[in-house]
Each structure stands twice: as C-alpha cells, then as structure tokens.
Amino acid sequence: MASVGIIAEYNPFHNGHLYQLNEIKKKYPNDTIVIAMSGNFTQRGEPAVIDKWTRAKLAIENGADLVIEIPYAFTTQSADYYSYAAITLLESLKVEKLIFGSESNDIEDITEIAKAQLEEKDFDKLVKIYSKFGYNYPTALSLALKDLTGKTIKEPNDILGITYIKTILKHNYKIEPTTIKRTNQYHNKYLTGTISSATSIRENLNNLEKIKDTVPKNTYEVLTKETIHKKEDYFNFLKYKIITEEHLDKYHLVEKDLEIKLKKEILTTKTYEELIQKVKSKHQTYSKISRALLHILCNYTKEEAKENKQIKYIRLLSFNNKGRAYLNKYKKEIELPTISKIVKEKDKMLELELNTTKIYVLPYNEQEYKKEYQTNLYIKENEND
Numbered sequence: 001m002a003s004v005g006i007i008a009e010y011n012p013f014h015n016g017h018l019y020q021l022n023e024i025k026k027k028y029p030n031d032t033i034v035i036a037m038s039g040n041f042t043q044r045g046e047p048a049v050i051d052k053w054t055r056a057k058l059a060i061e062n063g064a065d066l067v068i069e070i071p072y073a074f075t076t077q078s079a080d081y082y083s084y085a086a087i088t089l090l091e092s093l094k095v096e097k098l099i100f101g102s103e104s105n106d107i108e109d110i111t112e113i114a115k116a117q118l119e120e121k122d123f124d125k126l127v128k129i130y131s132k133f134g135y136n137y138p139t140a141l142s143l144a145l146k147d148l149t150g151k152t153i154k155e156p157n158d159i160l161g162i163t164y165i166k167t168i169l170k171h172n173y174k175i176e177p178t179t180i181k182r183t184n185q186y187h188n189k190y191l192t193g194t195i196s197s198a199t200s201i202r203e204n205l206n207n208l209e210k211i212k213d214t215v216p217k218n219t220y221e222v223l224t225k226e227t228i229h230k231k232e233d234y235f236n237f238l239k240y241k242i243i244t245e246e247h248l249d250k251y252h253l254v255e256k257d258l259e260i261k262l263k264k265e266i267l268t269t270k271t272y273e274e275l276i277q278k279v280k281s282k283h284q285t286y287s288k289i290s291r292a293l294l295h296i297l298c299n300y301t302k303e304e305a306k307e308n309k310q311i312k313y314i315r316l317l318s319f320n321n322k323g324r325a326y327l328n329k330y331k332k333e334i335e336l337p338t339i340s341k342i343v344k345e346k347d348k349m350l351e352l353e354l355n356t357t358k359i360y361v362l363p364y365n366e367q368e369y370k371k372e373y374q375t376n377l378y379i380k381e382n383e384n385d
Contacts (some may be wrong), residue, residue, distance in 0.1 A: 001031075001032055001325070001326050001329055001330075002028065002030060002031040002032070002096060003031055003032045003033075003034055003093075003094070003095045003096050003097070003326065004024055004028055004031045004032070004033050004034070004095070004096070004097045004098075004099055005034045005035075005036065005087075005090035005093075005095035005097065005098045005099070005175065006020070006021075006024075006033065006034070006035050006036070006064075006098075006099055006100070007035075007036050007037075007070075007083075007086040007087070007090075007098070007100065007164070008035055008036070008037050008038075008059075009037065009038040009042050009043065009048065009198070010035075010037060010055045010058065010059055011038070011042055011048045011049055011050075011055070011198050011202070012049055012050055012055065012058075012198065012201065012202075012215060012219050012222075012223065013055060013058040013059060013062060013215065013216065013219050014195075014196065014198060014201055014214055014215045014216075014219065015194050015195045015196075015214055015215060015216065016182075016195045016196070016197070016198075017059075017062070018062050018063070018216055019195060020099075020101065020180055021033065021062060021063035021064060022063065023180055024099060024180070025063060028097075031097075032065045032066065032322055032323060032325075032326040033063065033064045033065045033066070034064075034065065034066045034067075034068070034090060034093055034095050034323070034326070035056075035059050035064045035066065035067045035068070036068055036069075036070055036085075036086040036087075036089050036090055037052070037055065037056060037059065037067050037068070037069060037070065037317065038052075038069075038070050038075040039052045039069050039070065039071065039072055039075055039353065039356075039357075040052050040072075040229075040356065040357055040360040041072060041075060041076050041294060041298075041356060041360065042075065042076070043075055043076065043077070043079070043082050043287075044287050044290055044291075045076055045287060045289075045290030045291035045292070045293065045294040046231045046290060046294070047229040047230070047231055047233075047234065047360055048229065049202060049205065049223075049228050049229055049230070050222060050223070050226060050228070050229070051226075051229075051360070051368060052069060052317060053317060053318070053371060054222055054226060056069075056317035056318035057318055058216075058218055058219055058222065059318065060318045060319065060320055060323075061218050062216055062218070064323075065319060065320050065322040065323035065326065066093075066316075066318075066319040066320075066322075066323030066326060066327070067316075067317045067318045067319065068089055068093070068314055068315055068316055068317060069315040069316075069317050070082070070085050070086050070089065071085065071308075071311075071315070071349055071352070071353060072298075072300075072352055072353055072356045073085075073300075073304075073305070073308035073349055073352060074086075074308075074311075076291050076294055076295070076300075077291070078288075079159075079160055079163045080163060080166075080167075082163075083160075083163040083164050083166070083167045084167050084171075085311055086164075087164060087167045087168060087171075087173060087175065088167075088171070088173075088311045089311060089314055090175060091171075091173045091174065091175050092311070092314060092334060092335065092336045093314065093330065093334060094330045094333060094334065095175055096174075096175065096176060097175065097176050097177075097178060098164060098168070098175050098176065098177045098178070099177075099178055099179070099180055100157065100160070100161050100164060100177070100179060100180070101157045101179070101180055101181075101182040102155075102157050102158055102161050102179035102180065102181065102182055103155035103157055103158050103182050104153070104155065104158050104179075105179050105180070105181040105182075106179070107177060107178055107179045109151065109153075110153075110158060110161050110162055110165060110179070111165050111177070112149070112151075113145055113149055113151055113153060113162055114162045114163075114165035114166045114169060115169065116145070116148055116149045117145070117162065117166055118166055118169055118170060120148050122148070123144055123145075123148060126140075126143070126144035126147055126148070127140045127141055127144045128140075130143045130144060131283065134282040135282070136282065136285050137285060138154070138156070138159060139154075141159065142154050142159075157182050161177070161179065164177060165177050189203050190203075191204060191210065191211065191214060193213075193214075194213050194214060195214070196211075196214045200214075201214055201215065205223070205228055205230075208220070208223055208224060211223075227364050227366065229360065229363075229364075231272045231273075232271055232272050232273070233363035233364070234272065234297060234359075234362070234363055235271060235272040235275075237297060237359075237362060237363070238272065238275075238293060238296065238297045239266055239269075241296055241297065242262050242263065242266045242296065243266060243267070245296070247259075248262060248263070248296060250301050250302060250303075251292070251295045251296045251299075251300060251301055251302065252292070252295040252300050252301060252302050252304070252305040253288060253291055253292035253295055254292045254295065254296060258279065258284060258289070258292060261278070261279040262275070262279060265278045265279060272293070275293070276289050276290055276293070297359060298355065298356045298359050299355070300352070300356075304348070304352065307348060308348070308349055308352070311336065312336070312337075312347065312349055313336055313337045313338070313339050313347075313349070313350070314334070314336050314337070314338045314339070315339055315340070315353075316338060316339065316340045316377060317377070318377055318379070319377065319379060320379065324379070340377050341372065341373055341374055342354055342372045342373055353372065354369065354372045357369040357371075357372050
C-alpha cells in the first residue's frame, strides 16, 4: 500500500488544510494519508485551541486515513527536535512520501540548501555570528544560507521544509520529500478570505461568525460547542509557579538570565502575552520564551529533557478503514510499539503525556485527562459515516 505523510498541528483544522488533503488525493488517489500531529500543546509553546482527540477526528472526517501523535517532549521544542520526532514516526510506519506546504514550491532548491547546511562546516558558525549581531534565528539562518549558497530563503514553511529534509538526510531515511504550494501566509494575523492562516483564525476566535467561511463545517461546529483553550486561561497558574519556585532554571530552556527577568517582571504583569513581550529579546525569541514558560507550567525539567531524546512508541489517535488496513499490512514490519492508550506499565514519556494533559485541562475543571487511559480512537468505518 502506497502512503503519504503530513506533519501538522491542525490548530484548528481549516480550509487550507482541507485544500492540501484534496490536492494530495487528486495526485495520489490510492495512497494512505498518514498525519503526524502535535498533541495538546503546540510547537510554538501554546495550548492547542481544541484537544488532540477532537483534532484527530476532524482530520479523519476531512480526508486523512491515520493520525498519530507527536509526543510533548518533541512537539514543544525547536524545529530540529520537532522534525526528528515527526519524520521518525512516519519512517517507522513505512510511509513513503512526505508532503509539506512550501511558499517557493521548489523541492530541488530546498534540498540543495538542506544539503549545504549539513555539509558546510562553517554554517553553524555563521549563524552564531549573525545572532551575535542581534539578528533573530530565522534571519541569521537566512543570511548564513545566502553567504554559503547564494540563495535566499525567508519564508517559514520553506525554512521548516529545510529542517525536514535535513532530518531525512542525516538519518538516511527512505521517506521521499515533496512540496505542495502554500496558498496563504503562515503567520498572517488577518483573515484573507476562505483560505486564511491558522494564526488569523486563532486571532478571531472571540468572534466565531468572522471565521465561519474559513473552516470546514465540522470544525466550525466543534468551535461553537467545545471548550476553546486559550493561553491566557493558564496565566495565573504560571504566575503562581514563577513567584513560588526558588529555582526556575531547572526547567527546560530556562537559563539564569531568563529566570532573573521573569522574577523581576512577574509581579507587575497581568497577562501571559504581556510577560512574553517584557522578557523577550534579540537573543530570546518569542517562540523560545513561550516554550520555556510552558515547560515551567508543565514542570518539565532539563533532566527530563535529557532522558527524552528518542522516540519510543507510536501513539494512535484516529483512523478509518483504510488506515486500519495499512496498520494491519505493516504491523509485523513496524518495530516501535503501537499504542492507543496509557497502560499501567510505567514509561516516562507516556507519564509526561498524562501529566501535561492534566495541565491542559486544568483551567476548565474537566476530566478529559482520563481519556489518556482509555481507547479514544475515532474510527470512521466507511465513507458514508
């Protein structure tokens, strides 16, 4: 069975995602579409607006065949770690092709740049030099690439695509990368019609009528009925931890200078967003600060991060009959254990997943974390369901 892999957050699932799935189905009508998806927290260091089980269900209802979870230990990291986990999971499932959105839609150019990053000894040095001059990481990366290859690449999806290809090359994976043209700007905060960025949709969640035409009908119904998770709902819990913890630098990504800033600013700060803006700098980007704060909130330490360097399992979230047939076909070849729930046996990465889910539901006094113990797979039996 031929297969296609997508790395996604679906935060939330919108018309752009639907367009991508439909285009893939046109090009590869017989392939099984496998989604490696972030869990309850995203790579930007924020709570997903809808829980992972519901997002997985929406993906299946809109055309995916199988959805697996990227664990918290990798989802809430920099692009390199995120990419390693997602592609390792897809490779472990014998997925043949990786398709990602790209502004340039030039896979040859992106691959050439990825090879240059791996092969050029001076690349990392150049990035560090540009960073010391005050450029943020994406800009420093782009400038270093231009120096070494003569090529300029600034768009976020192309940069992420380079990271994917570097992972494939570095680990000698068989999965073949290819691109699909991105139809909107990744970080655009303004709605741009029926296909708008996830960022712009999240910015307008307080007025659901404005986003009604930007998402599929089932996504809209979920947004009107289910709890929408917002980072500001977690601020008081975070504030309490920052005030009462003696040593914040034990947490992953929190260095001493950041700890000092947080301790200084927290007492006069009223919102999560305000805190990030107060402590971020040229050398500490918004996303890195956001991830560091999340690790404080979730009690994720540097020691734990050292232990969670390898993918240990494949966590199923949802599938349809086609996805089930794919799993059955390759089950003897898949070396990693495939699970659908947390069992009594202790595993530190799964224990982390359970604990972060408890934090995810904390502001809403829900019992949703119990789903971690249950088989909550949404299984679409046929196309008419």
